[in-house]
Amino acid sequence: YIARDDEYQCPAGERAIYRYTSEEHGLQLRRYWSSACSQCAIKSQCTPSVQRRISRWEHESVLEAVQRRLDRTPDAMTIRRRTVEHVFGTFKHWMGYTHFLTRRLPNVGTEMSLNVLAYNL
Known part of the structure; x- marks a missing residue:
């Protein structure tokens, strides 16, 4: 995910751009995909469908920040649990x-x- 551009970059180097937002189970999900999937050389390794669609929760950045914090201090959850x-x-x-x-x-x-x-x- 590239936060500055609000896009994803696939392994082939193409950009999956934001297309629309939908609501599922009370969560706002942003949908991304690239139009270049049909001509991609490594498509068979990526997805069996026409395009690879990526969903991102509107507050996903909060989860990523928490994960980075946990990666820096792996003992934090053990101490919290105790x-x-x-x-x-x-x-x-x-x-x-x-x-x-x-x-x-x-x-x-x-x-x-x-x-x-x-x-x-």
Whole structure:
């Protein structure tokens, strides 16, 4: 992906340009493709269809930035997992490991909220 031009570059060097935006499952997806696919010498290695179409979510750059950050510090998720698991372990210990003391979703929600409030205090 070439952010400056809002285009993709294929392995053959052609540019896949922005064509249109569509919405799928509440996500705005931008569609890209090149008109040069039909004459491409390496088309058989790329796609069996007429053209290679690429979809890009409107917030894909955020995911790419997070991935770059994770690549720089591979231990970050391990440390984060440990930090969060401690909290859930404490809750499970307080609540008896296996069950809530109340029944029905509104009551269970209240019980969990009280546990979270007590933990934060």
